[in-house]
Amino acid sequence: MFQYIVKRILIFIPTFLAISLIIFGLSKLAPGDPVNQMVGDGPQGSLGAQNLLSSEENYLMKSRKLGLDKPSFYFAFTSAAYPKDLYKIIKSEHRNLVSRLISVYGNADAVKAYYQQLRMVLITCTALPERGELFEIRRGSRDITEELLKDYQEKTIQYKLDRLNEMVNKGRFEGLNDLKSEVLKLKLTFNNLKKNAKPYKLYIPAVQIYGFDNQYHTWMFGDYPWFKSVDSTNYRKVEKLYKEIGQFRNKEDSLIRLQKPYLAKMRLLNELIGANDSTRLFRNKSLDSIKTVLTKVEEVVLDFNSQIDPLSKQIGKLSAEKDALNKTLKVYAGKGFLRGDFGTSYTNGLPVTKRLTDALFWTILMNLLSILISYLISIPLGVQSAFWKKHTNSYEPLLSTEAFLSAILMVCLFYFYLDGSISYNLFFYGLILTNLSFLFYSLWLKEKANQGNLTLGSILRFWMNLFRFRLLNLADNSILVLKLMYVWIWALMFFLFILIPLIAKFLIISIPLAIWGIRRLRGKLKEKTRNFSISIRGIYAKGSYMDNLSTTVLFILYSLPSFWIGTLLIVFFTTKNYGLMYDWFPTSGVQSMELANNPDVSFTEKYMDILYHLFLPTFCITISSFAYLSRQMRGAMLGVLRQDYIRTADSKGLSEHKVIWKHAFRNSLFPIITLFSSVFPRALSGAIAIELIYNVPGMGVLVLRAIGERDWPIVFTVAMLAAILTLIGNLIADILYAVVDPRISFK
Numbered sequence: 001m002f003q004y005i006v007k008r009i010l011i012f013i014p015t016f017l018a019i020s021l022i023i024f025g026l027s028k029l030a031p032g033d034p035v036n037q038m039v040g041d042g043p044q045g046s047l048g049a050q051n052l053l054s055s056e057e058n059y060l061m062k063s064r065k066l067g068l069d070k071p072s073f074y075f076a077f078t079s080a081a082y083p084k085d086l087y088k089i090i091k092s093e094h095r096n097l098v099s100r101l102i103s104v105y106g107n108a109d110a111v112k113a114y115y116q117q118l119r120m121v122l123i124t125c126t127a128l129p130e131r132g133e134l135f136e137i138r139r140g141s142r143d144i145t146e147e148l149l150k151d152y153q154e155k156t157i158q159y160k161l162d163r164l165n166e167m168v169n170k171g172r173f174e175g176l177n178d179l180k181s182e183v184l185k186l187k188l189t190f191n192n193l194k195k196n197a198k199p200y201k202l203y204i205p206a207v208q209i210y211g212f213d214n215q216y217h218t219w220m221f222g223d224y225p226w227f228k229s230v231d232s233t234n235y236r237k238v239e240k241l242y243k244e245i246g247q248f249r250n251k252e253d254s255l256i257r258l259q260k261p262y263l264a265k266m267r268l269l270n271e272l273i274g275a276n277d278s279t280r281l282f283r284n285k286s287l288d289s290i291k292t293v294l295t296k297v298e299e300v301v302l303d304f305n306s307q308i309d310p311l312s313k314q315i316g317k318l319s320a321e322k323d324a325l326n327k328t329l330k331v332y333a334g335k336g337f338l339r340g341d342f343g344t345s346y347t348n349g350l351p352v353t354k355r356l357t358d359a360l361f362w363t364i365l366m367n368l369l370s371i372l373i374s375y376l377i378s379i380p381l382g383v384q385s386a387f388w389k390k391h392t393n394s395y396e397p398l399l400s401t402e403a404f405l406s407a408i409l410m411v412c413l414f415y416f417y418l419d420g421s422i423s424y425n426l427f428f429y430g431l432i433l434t435n436l437s438f439l440f441y442s443l444w445l446k447e448k449a450n451q452g453n454l455t456l457g458s459i460l461r462f463w464m465n466l467f468r469f470r471l472l473n474l475a476d477n478s479i480l481v482l483k484l485m486y487v488w489i490w491a492l493m494f495f496l497f498i499l500i501p502l503i504a505k506f507l508i509i510s511i512p513l514a515i516w517g518i519r520r521l522r523g524k525l526k527e528k529t530r531n532f533s534i535s536i537r538g539i540y541a542k543g544s545y546m547d548n549l550s551t552t553v554l555f556i557l558y559s560l561p562s563f564w565i566g567t568l569l570i571v572f573f574t575t576k577n578y579g580l581m582y583d584w585f586p587t588s589g590v591q592s593m594e595l596a597n598n599p600d601v602s603f604t605e606k607y608m609d610i611l612y613h614l615f616l617p618t619f620c621i622t623i624s625s626f627a628y629l630s631r632q633m634r635g636a637m638l639g640v641l642r643q644d645y646i647r648t649a650d651s652k653g654l655s656e657h658k659v660i661w662k663h664a665f666r667n668s669l670f671p672i673i674t675l676f677s678s679v680f681p682r683a684l685s686g687a688i689a690i691e692l693i694y695n696v697p698g699m700g701v702l703v704l705r706a707i708g709e710r711d712w713p714i715v716f717t718v719a720m721l722a723a724i725l726t727l728i729g730n731l732i733a734d735i736l737y738a739v740v741d742p743r744i745s746f747k
Contacts, residue, residue, distance in 0.1 A: 008731050019723045020337070023716050024216050028072060032710045033092050035062050037346045061326075063090045066344065067218040067333030071210040074217070081106040081201035084208045089115075093150060100152035106198040114189045121145050121164075121182045128179065140167050141179065154194070161187055219343070222336025234329050241322040245315055252311045259304040262297050269294040337720065343713040347706075352713045355702065362590055363684065363691075363698035366614050370621040371679055377485050378626050379672065382633025383665065385551070386641060406438040407490035414491070428608060438487060558627035563689040566620040570693065573616065585616050588695035617694040621687050632675065636668040643667075666740050673736045677729035681722040 039055075039062050063069045071087045081102050089095040094115065101111040122145045128138035144164045151157050161183075168176060168183050213223070224230070269290055335341035342352035410431065417427035574587040586592075595601050595609050640646065641664055649659045688700035699718065706714040 008734060012727055012731065015727060016724065019727075020220055020720065021216070023720050023723070024219060026719075027712055027716045030710070030712045030716075032712075034066060034346050034712070035059055035068065035090070037710065038062055038066075038344075038349060060090055061331075064331040065333060067215055067223065070218065071208075071214045072216065073214055074210060074212070076208045076210070078206055078208060079202050080204035080206045081108060081198065082206075082208075083108040083112075084210075097149055097152060101193070103202065104152060104154070104197075104199075105193055106201045107193065107196050110189070110193040110196050114186075114193050117182070117186045117189045118145060118148055121179070121186050122149075124179045124182045128176075134176075137167060137176065137179075141183075157190060161190060218333045218336065220337050222332075222334050222339055222341060224332045224335045224339075224341075230332065234325055238322060238325050238329060241318050241325070245318050245322065248311050248315045248318070252308055252315065255304055255308050255311070259301060259308070262300050262304070266294065266297045266301060269297065337717075342717040345713060346711045347709050352717050355714060356699075356717065359697055359699050359702040360684070362614075362696055363700070365610070366618050366621065366696065366698065367682060367687075369611075369614070369618050370625065371682070373618075373622050374626045374629055375672075378629035379633055381485075382630045383637055383660065383668075385554075385630065385634040386637035402438055402441050403487045403490060406434055406487045407494055409434050410487070410491040411494045435484060435487075438484065554627040554630050557623050558631070560624070562620045562624055562687070563693060565623060566617065566690055566693045569616045569620065586613050588693075589613055590696055614696070617687075617690045617696055620690050629672065629675065632671045633668065636671045637664060640664045640668045669740050670737065673733050673740065676736070677726070677733040680725035680729040684718070684722055684725055 036059075039058055060069070069088070069090055082099070086095065086098065086108075089098055098111055098115050101114070102108050105111060122142065125138055125141040125145060128134050141164055144160050144167070148157060148160055148164075151160065165183055165187065168180050217223075272290060273287070273294070334343065340353060342356070344350070345352055345355055413422070413427055413430045413434070416422045422430075569585075570587060573584045590613050591606070591610050592613075595606055646659060646664055649663050654663075684699060687698075688704050690696070691698045691700045692704075703715060703718050706712075
């Protein structure tokens, strides 16, 4: 068996790597720029040249932290026209422009020169002052330059270059000289690009080797050291410097913002004085008052400058120290997927592990409860349905004496608890005691049927075997789960019977009694013509009736959409507006806030409150899978019961119990084991519709919101984990095949 597991793991590894490559490739094709999404791509028109360079620096630093400043893979198959260092152009839209231009002209050096000159034009036009006609030229030239950073068609580029040149040359200001010079250089670099085109390089194949320092390796294995720790002193220093620089810049920006009105006022007063010198607009007294106001405004401006200058010097000093540390500092992107580092969320900057952990708790709790209930009920119900189909003279009674008494006791507990007559603890422990008593009594009846006459020694052996769990095995006692389900169904029906109006109660009682009376009368009239075989046919009819009833109910449950059932349950079981006397369940949420935030509440009360909130969503998830599993188990059991070795076991005189549970049951588990392999990814993925209806903060809602917000690390991490769990489920299913069926070998 160990060798088999090792072989399966060896097959698992290349499959896992292939899946990781597919998911990584899909992540590279995802729309949007993650760095812009995290840093924020604000309005660029109001940025100065210094702020533009600062934003590019922040963009580069964030790219390094995300590991996006590296090549995509270990190698690349491309043409000789594309340079090896194309990935160093960090911004995706700029890299796309350079790549498109190379695909047209084939000369990478000329294309990069054109791109760098475009950046220089953008920085130069951004440095223009924001006033008067210069502001219009600044805004228009910047818009055209940003459009050129996206265009790669020759005619469009030439047209926009002519527009840019015309806009710059129409101004007659000294501040435009630098911009005119850069625009002229831009036209020359584009003409040089057209003249020195080398399209033949596009047809020469090339292989570029990048080594292990690439994005896939960083995402999967990480670039953080495996077997040694990293000194984080310099990291903390850099983070502290960034924080201090940010604080000083905020103070500087606020002072500059407060200073702007005084600068505008001072400029206006100077213009008035200059106009007076040429045209004599004001008298001497008026002119003196204007000069007095100007003097006061200049004093305020100087006072602001005295506060801004030290801040600017301090920012420059801290920036120089930060740059010096950054040159010696190695930025690590993460530890990699294999070490549990799934990256950083694009929306709030939190680790993906943190966001997944918060949502995974509710999804796993809800889905594991659903899976446990589905398998515990569907397997015995499927076996019993096949038993009804094959042996119609044997069926499990829907309402026995012990089930009736247990259901009545549970109804009383529910009624008195909702009425306020008993406490929550008494209600909770009363339910547990009632169900355990029913199970123990059912085991006692089974032991009594096997032993015949019970003695004191057999009673002691029964309790000893019970506490050693020798009586609690799947083959002999799985039907007890089905009996317990009958008890809860009858309890619910009795409780609903108490709540409905008196007329409905009368109809429910009178109509079945009338049908029974009519059938009884017909039986009396035909009594003379009946023979002994009618008893056999009656048993056969009852067995067929049970099989048909279970089949019909299961098909109805399987065909009903879970979101529709969830909506109906909210309407009828969480409000009093539709004839029910109580709000049985909460409308939404996973727990009561007053209990969750109260430190005096015990763990049991908090846990039961969570189960109380999750009852309806868990029921909605369970109902469809329960019906499907039951039908699969029934079909597999019927197929096995038709086999020759089952007829041989019957002919040897073995009891039906041994034939079913020791011969047929194990061989009918193959479909259930196959479906069991999908349990692991299902427990992770969540149910989107149900979580949205009941406001459960699970994985389904998290993934749906992540897709809407383009938070791709969360989406692709969940896809990767689901693929891994699917592989693990298939491995466990293969092992269980051999455990269940001795004819299957591990070799």
